[in-house]
Amino acid sequence: MKETKEIQTEPYMHQYELNRLFPGEFKNQMKAYHFSKGDDLFTTGEELEELYFLVEGKIKIYTLTPEGKSLINRFKRPLGVIGDVEYVKGSPVINSVEAVTDGVMLAIPFADLKELEAMHPQVIRFLLETVAHKFYSESQATSMHMLYPVEVRLASYLLSISSDGEGTLFHQEMRTANLTELAEWIGTSYRHLNRVLKKMASEGTIERSNGIIQIKNLESLRTLANGNIYE
Amino acid sequence: MKETKEIQTEPYMHQYELNRLFPGEFKNQMKAYHFSKGDDLFTTGEELEELYFLVEGKIKIYTLTPEGKSLINRFKRPLGVIGDVEYVKGSPVINSVEAVTDGVMLAIPFADLKELEAMHPQVIRFLLETVAHKFYSESQATSMHMLYPVEVRLASYLLSISSDGEGTLFHQEMRTANLTELAEWIGTSYRHLNRVLKKMASEGTIERSNGIIQIKNLESLRTLANGNIYE
DNA sequence: GGAACGTTAGGACATATGTCCTTTCTCAAA
DNA sequence: TTTGAGAAAGGACATATGTCCTAACGTTCC
Numbered sequence: 001m002k003e004t005k006e007i008q009t010e011p012y013m014h015q016y017e018l019n020r021l022f023p024g025e026f027k028n029q030m031k032a033y034h035f036s037k038g039d040d041l042f043t044t045g046e047e048l049e050e051l052y053f054l055v056e057g058k059i060k061i062y063t064l065t066p067e068g069k070s071l072i073n074r075f076k077r078p079l080g081v082i083g084d085v086e087y088v089k090g091s092p093v094i095n096s097v098e099a100v101t102d103g104v105m106l107a108i109p110f111a112d113l114k115e116l117e118a119m120h121p122q123v124i125r126f127l128l129e130t131v132a133h134k135f136y137s138e139s140q141a142t143s144m145h146m147l148y149p150v151e152v153r154l155a156s157y158l159l160s161i162s163s164d165g166e167g168t169l170f171h172q173e174m175r176t177a178n179l180t181e182l183a184e185w186i187g188t189s190y191r192h193l194n195r196v197l198k199k200m201a202s203e204g205t206i207e208r209s210n211g212i213i214q215i216k217n218l219e220s221l222r223t224l225a226n227g228n229i230y231e
Numbered sequence: 232m233k234e235t236k237e238i239q240t241e242p243y244m245h246q247y248e249l250n251r252l253f254p255g256e257f258k259n260q261m262k263a264y265h266f267s268k269g270d271d272l273f274t275t276g277e278e279l280e281e282l283y284f285l286v287e288g289k290i291k292i293y294t295l296t297p298e299g300k301s302l303i304n305r306f307k308r309p310l311g312v313i314g315d316v317e318y319v320k321g322s323p324v325i326n327s328v329e330a331v332t333d334g335v336m337l338a339i340p341f342a343d344l345k346e347l348e349a350m351h352p353q354v355i356r357f358l359l360e361t362v363a364h365k366f367y368s369e370s371q372a373t374s375m376h377m378l379y380p381v382e383v384r385l386a387s388y389l390l391s392i393s394s395d396g397e398g399t400l401f402h403q404e405m406r407t408a409n410l411t412e413l414a415e416w417i418g419t420s421y422r423h424l425n426r427v428l429k430k431m432a433s434e435g436t437i438e439r440s441n442g443i444i445q446i447k448n449l450e451s452l453r454t455l456a457n458g459n460i461y462e
Numbered sequence: 463g464g465a466a467c468g469t470t471a472g473g474a475c476a477t478a479t480g481t482c483c484t485t486t487c488t489c490a491a492a
Numbered sequence: 493t494t495t496g497a498g499a500a501a502g503g504a505c506a507t508a509t510g511t512c513c514t515a516a517c518g519t520t521c522c
Contacts, residue, residue: 065378066457067481088363094370121352128359132319135366139325142373146418147296149478178499187377192479194501210488211500226297298511380508409469423509425471441518442470 001041001105007032009106012055016079021123022108022116029112033105041097041105042082050107051087054080057103061095062184072185073141075100075174081130087113088127100177144228150188151196155224157186158206162215174230179211200224232272232336238263240337243286247310252354253339253347260343264336272328272336273313281338282318285311288334292326293415303416304372306331306405312361318344319358331408375459381419382427386455388417389437393446405461410442431455 009030013019019027031050035041041059042048054076061073073095076082086093087110116123144153161175176182183193197213200206205220206213215221240261244250250258262281266272272290273279285307292304304326307313317324318341347354375384392406407413414424428444431437436451437444446452 063374063378071377085363085366088359089367091367094367117356121355124352124355124359125348128319128355128362131359131362131366132316135316135362135369136320136322136325138366138369138373142369143294146302146376147294151478179501180499188478189480190500191481191502195479198502382508410471411469419508420510421470422472422511426509429472 001033001035001039001099003031004034005032007034007104012053012104012106016053016055018053018106021120021126023120026108026112026116026120029108031107033107034102035099035105036102037099039099041099042093044093044096046093048083048086048093048110050109051084051113052082053106054078054082055104055106058100059097059103060100061097063095070184071187072181074137075185081127084127084131085134088131141230144230145187148226148228150186150192151199151224152226152228153186153188154193154196154200155205155221155226156228156230157182158213158215159218159221159225160230162218162221232264232266232270232330234262235265236263238265238335243284243335243337247284247286249284249337252351252357254351257339257343257347257351260339262338264338265333266330266336267333268330270330272330273324275324275327277324279314279317279324279341281340282315282344283313284337285309285313286335286337289331290328290334291331292328294326301415302418303412305368306416312358315358315361316365319362372461375461376418379457379459381417381423382430382455383457383459384417384419385424385427385431386436386452386457387459387461388413389444389446390449390452390456391461393449393452 009027009032012032013022013027013030018030022030033052035057044064055078058075058077059080060075063071063073065071082097082105083093085091113123144156148156157174174185176185179193179197180190183190186193197206197208201208203220205215205217205224207216208214240258240263243263244253244258244261249261253261264283266288275295286309289306289308290311290313291306294302294304296302313328313336316322344354375387379387388405405416407416410424410428411421414421417424428437428439432439434451436446436448436455438447439445
């Protein structure tokens with residue numbers, strides 16, 4: 001991820017209403033970074049020194065298993081905040097972050113943020129809200145993973161991206177590019193995802209060809225999802 | 232959980248330094264509640280109206296599986312904060328809470344807290360720290376569950392409660408009363424926990440009798456724990 | 463001392479899932 | 493048009509884990 005002077009931070013700060021959080025000379029402390037698809041942005045264990053705002057593009061937060069397999073915790077689109085927990089706790093990065101598309105981040109040094117807290121408590125409230133929301137989202141996702149088998153999770157995913165679930169940014173965020181990435185998102189092996197897809201196809205719930213999945217029986221899918229939907 | 236006038240809030244507020252967060256007349260808004268072992272304190276989906284501070288006793292936060300089985304997310308001892316995420320997000324309770332021992336909670340209404348935020352931003356910072364810490368702890372626990380089989384998780388648990396890991400409050404917090412509770416904490420069935428314990432006993436790593444586990448080979452346990460320790 | 467209940471321990475059967483690998487297909491580039 | 497790479501699809505084998513159930517043991521209460 002490269003810092004760049006070619007990107008104006010002001011349009012993004014305006015677009016995402018960051019000016020009210022970073023008044024006066026603090027907005028001048030904002031840097032802009034550009035990243036490219038596939039870039040490793042942050043690595044587990046790394047120490048951060050800035051708070052980041054994703055203002056363009058899509059990233060994924062993932063965990064590597066001991067076998068080197070990737071499990072996707074979350075996708076993110078603008079406006080996403082990265083480094084808030086690390087800032088508050090002073091601990092290293094928990095999960096790795098990779099660019100799914102090209103994009104832009106704004107960043108402000110932790111030192112400036114520290115100063116700003118004293119002068120402008122609204123920023124503390126903002127951070128509280130982002131961290132609380134993260135906790136909530138992560139809890140939901142964790143419950144899904146811990147409590148339901150792959151079939152239920154897949155049905156929930158398909159419901160989310162069907163026209164039924166579409167409309168929220170989150171659902172756009174979540175759409176995966178191929179079956180390998182879908183397996184990583186749902187938290188299973190590529191092989192097992194195929195078993196479940198095949199089973200759903202044989203039941204007439206979906207129809208698939210060459211990685212393209214078409215929902216044939218929405219009701220059946222709702223039943224399989226067991227009241228859950230990825231959100 | 233019953234509100235009680237028989238418990239003085241002031242000694243606890245002093246002991247846990249809550250006076251500096253709740254100055255002046257706000258400390259008078261604090262109520263005290265007593266609870267008994269086995270009480271259901273909060274239920275998933277319930278709407279809260281107060282922020283709670285656990286100042287005496289031990290509780291567990293748990294999730295019920297669709298089959299009605301219980302999975303323990305976390306134990307808590309004083310000073311624990313309950314309801315911070317629900318306060319910030321305005322969402323219902325995420326996980327159920329039950330008393331493991333008798334105990335006491337202090338509580339302040341969300342409405343008073345709202346007022347206090349404007350007058351005393353330190354309380355926002357306090358909440359930010361508690362939520363960030365929760366996020367961090369939950370992430371660690373989730374990783375443990377998602378990435379490692381029961382054998383590694385059990386070894387990590389045993390390492391934590393051995394004299395090696397002992398000393399922190401968290402490890403005391405985590406000690407379970409019987410094998411059923413340990414299975415719920417580690418996130419497996421009672422039957423499977425027994426398989427793994429039996430295997431460890433046959434390897435000479437532990438010795439067990441009547442639910443009592445004695446570590447025989449600390450090195451072997453460290454190897455099995457694969458660098459992990461419950462914390 | 464005996465009964466009742468909760469806990470410990472494990473057998474038998476089943477399912478979910480992972481790993482490793484091969485074949486086929488599709489798409490893009492030469 | 494051909495080639496190569498990546499993705500899709502699935503076979504074979506294995507392990508981890510869950511469910512249901514029974515027997516034995518220990519503790520508490522009558």
